[in-house]
Amino acid sequence: MGEPKMVVDILTLFPEMFTGPFDASIIKRAREKGLVEINLINIRDFSRNKHRTVDDTPYGGGAGMVMAAEPLFEAMDWIRARRGEPGRVILLCPAGRPFNQEVAAELAREKHLVLICGHYEGIDERVAEHLVTDEISIGDYVLTGGELPAMVVVDAVCRLIPGVLGERASAQEESFADGLLEYPHYTRPREYRGYRVPEVLLSGHHEKIRLWRRRQSLLRTLASRPDLLARASLTGEDRKILASVLEEIKS
Numbered sequence: 001m002g003e004p005k006m007v008v009d010i011l012t013l014f015p016e017m018f019t020g021p022f023d024a025s026i027i028k029r030a031r032e033k034g035l036v037e038i039n040l041i042n043i044r045d046f047s048r049n050k051h052r053t054v055d056d057t058p059y060g061g062g063a064g065m066v067m068a069a070e071p072l073f074e075a076m077d078w079i080r081a082r083r084g085e086p087g088r089v090i091l092l093c094p095a096g097r098p099f100n101q102e103v104a105a106e107l108a109r110e111k112h113l114v115l116i117c118g119h120y121e122g123i124d125e126r127v128a129e130h131l132v133t134d135e136i137s138i139g140d141y142v143l144t145g146g147e148l149p150a151m152v153v154v155d156a157v158c159r160l161i162p163g164v165l166g167e168r169a170s171a172q173e174e175s176f177a178d179g180l181l182e183y184p185h186y187t188r189p190r191e192y193r194g195y196r197v198p199e200v201l202l203s204g205h206h207e208k209i210r211l212w213r214r215r216q217s218l219l220r221t222l223a224s225r226p227d228l229l230a231r232a233s234l235t236g237e238d239r240k241i242l243a244s245v246l247e248e249i250k251s
């Protein structure tokens, strides 16, 4: 087993939450292929008191508990001692930088990521100040912990690591990578309950198929995510396709 392309250390109070998603699907294959190493580290193992507590009451009063700094600092010491300074130390939190495909691509270039999964009302601010390099949010909603966001980030990043997905990624990556929504997919049978596959896809005419797919991506992006269209890197051909689409809409 060669050197893994990427090491992900996940600091969590609930390592058992990860076994399902990480023992199935592409993450499992990526781990078996030695392309990624995922270590689940239980924060509670780094509590330095007899009751193994990892939270405490908030200074300044208020309801709820705050995740203490010590276990996380101790866990980071342990990670550094074993593997040196991580490339990124990511705190999953609602106030973080919105996670998207671009951020996933950026993280996929790192050799070593640490993900911190918080709980309770939040985490002692000294963790964000002195340990964390990136705060990331997977969306504008509040969850009970950072574990589900961590799984989302690991999934999106792992599939971008060369060799994890095999050859099929290219087509899919192309459309999304340049910011457009994907085109519709079909498989056997060519007619099902009277519902037919678009003729062009049965024609074997590769250029027509490529154009049809690109047109579908542009149409779908125009219809449901015009904001993405504004940012997408469009070719001259794309603009011609869009112009003809807009003509059709007007006529």
Ligand SMILES: CN(C)c1ccccc1CNc1ccc(C(N)=O)cn1
Binding pocket: 092, 093, 094, 117, 118, 119, 120, 121, 122, 123, 136, 137, 138, 139, 140, 141, 142, 143, 144, 145, 146, 149
């Ligand atoms: C308990 N909370 C509010 C909290 C507060 C601070 C850090 C972590 C957490 C854990 N919860 C999270 C984490 C991430 C996201 C997200 N949108 O990525 C939503 N919730």
